[in-house]
Amino acid sequence: MTVKSIKMSRPQDPHRPFFPFGNPFRMMSPKGSRLSPKLVSLLADFEETLAERLRKLMPKDKDDILNLSWMRLAMESLCETHNVIKDLITELELPVSDWDEKWIDVYLDISVNLLDICIAFSSVLTKVSQGHLLLQCVLHTLDSSSPTQFGRARSSLDNWREHISSKNPRVESCRSILDNLVASLDLPKVKNSAKGKVLMRAMYGVKVVTVFVCSIFAAAFSGSAKNLLELNVSDTLPWAPAFSALQANVNAEVRNILSSGRATVLNELEAVDGSVKKLYEVIQNEVDTVEEELLQKTVLDLGKRADNLSQGLDHLTKAVDGFFKIVLSGRDALLCNLRATGTVPDILVGRNVEPVRR
Secondary structure (H helix, E strand, O other): HHHHHOEEEOOOOOHHHHHHHOOOOHHHHOOOOOOHHHHHHHHHHHHHHHHHHHOOOOOHHHHHHHHHHHHHHHHHHHHHHHHHHHHHHHHEEEEEOOOOHHHHHHHHHHHHHHHHHHHHHHHHHHHHHHHHHHHHHHHHOOOOOOOOHHHHHHHEEEEEEEHHHHOOOHHHOOOHHHHHHHHOOOOOOOOOOHHHHHHHHHHHHHHHHHHHHHHHHHHHHHHOOOOOOEOOOOOOOHHHHHHHHHHHHHHHHHHHOOOOOOOOOOHHHHHHHHHHHHHHHHHHOOOOOOOOOHHHHHHHHHHHHHHHHHHHHHHHHHHHHHHHHHHHHHHHHHHHHHHHOOOOOOHHHHHHHHOHHH
């Protein structure tokens, strides 16, 4: 079964397993390369760790979904998972010189797409963070005693709303990047290499989780369900039950949020937007007709929520940047090894070795 079995946001499709690089369990069959006890143990440990990370991502409450804390946790979990795959490669004692050319080409393609989508995510976070300056301007303006303070504050609030609602060109490209990442699940078949089969099966798990997290982020940042993916995996994989439960829970709530008509999707941003609306109503009138206590309470509420948003954005930005660096360092290390060993001709990876720009 090919990658075409994966559909974008079509929950009506029957759930069925797919095997993107053939049946991942053929490695356990009597035919072909048999796994040694050490390889079986390495794979089992890796997959159990992956399952545990997925269980930790299960939201305790639906309000936890699409808040910045949960998104940071998801990105940090992704960072840990990608670091572990590097450790597994070391433990497998599988140097780059022993890699099949198709594995290398797939890895380089995947890394480019992950770097691209990280850049898109970072651009969204930067944009929302820039809006914090407008809110600080509002708070500073209302702290003065100028007779024109309300007019200037309303202007800044209008600018904030326009800034937050404006389209981000980078986010618009997420759909095509997600399509490429889904295609990356169609990993090459492995013949006559027990270590290679372990690596490909482990990489399959990493890629599935990576695509899932990236699709949630893309849907949240774009406000569009078209970026939400439904990935079907065989329930015989040790981590599949945890993944399927997590995906069903999170995707269902994300769809509910996206169809609710909310102005913004992120919980903290929605909270700020609610405070902005309340403050806007309060300062619609002349300065001398507004109740001072109500004004101070509304301003204080906006300040607290804006600070909460800003702090959450800072943490999530660091997590996304950390993931970017992990992917980039892994890519650079592979390219350095390729150049040092001369095992892969430049023509094979020529389209993949250009510098990545943020």
